[in-house]
Amino acid sequence: MNLEYEDFMSVLGIDLGGTKVAIAMFSESGELLKKETAALDHRTGSSVAELICDVLKGFLEIEAKDPVRAVGVSVPGISRSKSGTVWAPNIKGWEDYPLLKELQALCGTIPVSIDSDRACYILGELWQGNARGCKDAIYLSVGTGIGAGILINGNILRGSQDIAGCIGWMALDRPFKEKYTSCGCFEYHASGEGIAKVARELLASMPEYSGELRDGDPGNITAADVFNAYEKRDRLAVEVMKQCVEFWGMAVANLISLFNPEKIIFGGGVFGPGVQFISDIQQEANKWAQPISATQVSMEESGAGGNAGVIGAAYLALQSVKNI
C-alpha cells in the first residue's frame, strides 16, 4: 500500500473505548489518512493489548513516503504517567496494565504516549475542533459517565497522580446520599445513565402519569427514551431534563468560577441530543458563576464529534515529537 502524503510526518491516534478500539493515521497538518476500528468482543486483560497490537502492526507496516513518527493512545480511565500503566474500570484485568511497555516493544524507536480519554478529547478539539487557538478551554464529556478534559495555559491538567478532571464526582446537592457512593453526585444526576435513573425514580413517584415513558419495563428506560419523549414534550421527560439542565448549569458554573476558561465544549454521547440545551445551561450557569468570568466564556458543542478521541490521541503523539 502506498499513500500519497503531502506532509513530512504522520502520526497515529489510538482511541480505546469500553467496547472497541479505533486507530487512525493523520498527516502532520491533521488530514485523516486512514482509520480502522475493531470490536473488543468481551476481550479482557492482555487479549485487549494483543488486539491493539494486531491493528497497530498493520498501520506501522504501511509503506509510506512519510512514515509514522509517533503514536498516541487515549484510554478510558487513568493513565499513570510515572509507571506507564493503565487503570480502565471497563476492561477486566486492567487495574494496573503495563500498556506503555507492550506498545513500546512493538513500536521500537517510535515514541508512544498515553493519556486519559478526557485529556485526549480536549486535545482533539484543540487541534481540529472548537478549541482551536485556545489556551484555556474545557471539554465536558457526558456519556455513560462524566469527565472533563481541562486545558490550562495550553497544557493538560493532569493532577499530582494523573486523576484530575473527575468532574462526575462533583458535589452539587446536599446532603450526601448513599446512592452517590459508586459514581459521584453529578454523574448520578446528569450522565446518560443518570438521566435514565432520574426518569425511573420520577416515574415511581408519579403513579398517575400515563405518558411516553410508562410503557414497558421501567428498568429498561434509557437516556435516548427520555430525549425522544422530551421531543414530544412528555411531562416526565420535561421534568427530568429540567433537573438535568440545573445540574449541568451548576457544574459548568463551578468550572467557570475556578478556571476562568475561554471556552467550554460539550461532547460525549449525551451531547448529541443534549446540544439543544446549551443555551439553557449557559443561563443556569450565569446565575451561579463568578459574574465577570461568566461574561468571558463561550459554550459550544464538540467540533471533533465522535473522532475527538483519535484526533486527540494523534495530537498527543504529534506534541511528543514536535514543539507545539
Added chain:
Amino acid sequence: MNLEYEDFMSVLGIDLGGTKVAIAMFSESGELLKKETAALDHRTGSSVAELICDVLKGFLEIEAKDPVRAVGVSVPGISRSKSGTVWAPNIKGWEDYPLLKELQALCGTIPVSIDSDRACYILGELWQGNARGCKDAIYLSVGTGIGAGILINGNILRGSQDIAGCIGWMALDRPFKEKYTSCGCFEYHASGEGIAKVARELLASMPEYSGELRDGDPGNITAADVFNAYEKRDRLAVEVMKQCVEFWGMAVANLISLFNPEKIIFGGGVFGPGVQFISDIQQEANKWAQPISATQVSMEESGAGGNAGVIGAAYLALQSVKNI
C-alpha cells in the same frame, strides 16, 4: 541603616489588604529582614498608591550589601496581567487602577510583579509554609470572603483573564437563591461573613432558643461570636458549624475531584478557629470526592499564617528574577 545580609539578593513583598498595607524585605533564602505596616485610614484611589510608594521608598533607600532586586505585590482582587491594572472591590476608585505603572515608575529598573492575594497565599506556603516541595497544592482562604490559590505542576492557575480561583462562587446548594447573587453560594454559607449570616437566619427561625447568641442585637453577631458559643457547645452555634463543615467538605471534595492535588491548606481569618474542624471537613469531603484522589491528598492548616501574603508576594518577586 546597614543590615547584615548573608545572601546575594533581597526582595520585597507588599501585601495590600482592605484596611492596611504590609511591606517586608526578605533575603534570597527567605529570612525576614524588616517589616512595616501602614493603615489605609479610609484612603481611596491614588492616595492608596501614594501610601504604598511612601513606605516602599523607605525600603528602597536602605543601604544594603545586597540591594533589593525585585518587588512583588499581593492585591485583594484581580491583577490584570496584560494591562498591569488592578480591580480591588474594597478600595474605592480601584476598578482598573494602573498600579504596575505607578510602582514601576518608582522602582526604576527593579522589576515589579503583581498578583492576586489568593495566588500569593499559595506562593507563601510554597516558599515557607506547608506547601514546601509541592507541585500541586491549593490554599483555601476563608476570611470575610472565600478564594483559592491553586498551584498546578508548580505554576499558579490564573485563567484566561486572571480571574481563576473564585471558589466563593461555587454552586453547592440547589436551587439557586437570590441571596447568592452578590457573593456566590459557597461564600454565602461558609465565609466569616456567611457564618454570621447563617447564625442570624437560624436565630430568627428558633424563637424558643435562649442561648449564647440570643443576647444583644442579632445584627451584630459575628463569626467570632459563633466560634465562642461553639466552644460552650451552644446548640445554635453547633448547628451553624455543622452546616459550615458540610459546605467546606463539599467544596474541598470538588477541588480534590477536579485537581487531584497533593495538599489542601486552610488559611484566612476563619482558619484561625476553624482549624479544629479540619478532620471533620476531610471526613465530609471523603464522602463526595473521587475516591482514589481522596486518599492521595493531605489537609493542613496554613504554615505561613498571617504572613502568607507578604511571603508570597516576595516569592513572586524572587520568581521574576530567578529561575525557580
